Amino acid sequence: MTDHANRTRDTRFLRALRDERLLSLLATCGLLVTIELLDSAKLPVVTAVVWTSLTRVIFTILSVMVFVGLVNAWVKGDAIVRHLGKESGFRSLIVASLIGTLITGPLFAVYPLVKSLHDKGARTAVVAVILTSWGGVRLPLLPLEVSFLGMKFTVLRNLLVTAMSIPVGLAVEKGVELLQPRETEAR
């Protein structure tokens, strides 16, 4: 009885811990309270940074979230991926690199989607190329990058990742082959 009660309390506690939002808020309050207690003279410095950063990004982030939502609603990742499944050869790597830039979405949704492509017979390099250009180029986040780091840096970095995704994909494929057990060793 008590054991069971303990266990439900434990899982509820763990679930709350896994909630990133709650955790972030608690950690923020904890930090601010600690500074107030130990070194209250520095608190205004900290809160000033929080305030100026927040007011600086809030409208850009709001617009970015609208873009993210629209892309999620209108661009169907699985349709794109199904199309790519039919491609092969070096052309498939170029298409994969472009398609990776178009796919948006969180990691936990994109990984299984790209895995399904691999299950349908796409080569390992294609999978790695998509993951690289998906992670490296975030079209909806471009306004944020330009606002903080400037146009020149943003263009340079995004072009470099798109170009790099293909050699990265090929190298990852080679790496997987090297890690594969030899025929003679496998049973």
Next chain:
Amino acid sequence: MAESAVYLVLALGALAISASKDRAKTRQALWSGVKTFSNLLPLLLFIFTLMGISQAYVSKAVIAAALGGTGLVRGVLLGAAIGTVALIAPAAIFPVAGFLKGYGANPGAIGALILSAVLIGIMSIPYEVRIFGWRFALSRNIVTFLAAVVCGIAIGLTMPRW
């Protein structure tokens, strides 16, 4: 400020076009945007607090010497290493990068930091292993780290200063 007004107008315009084509899809888009935003906001607060604490206690000279200065390769390697262990959402990495830029970090180091942060992430490795297997995860993360370093050096050579 003027920039963010432009983005806001663009976002509202895109919403209006979307709504004129498909109301239900637009509502779904708005809802998913709101959800992402509410997930992100507490995390941003936390990261901004950390930035404030760095501003209060870490001197500019320390960051400038580590991620700026003359040693491009050293700054890039350090940037890539920090990005690998940083547990930062992609949308939050850019404000942090802007903060480090203000502290004198150079473009190459920032480039390597952003790339390793969005492409590696210690937290996601167990998930990657589960979905793609350990051979793929190991190979991809090592190759990606090297690529982040190479890209960082390329950015640093093309663009030595901001």
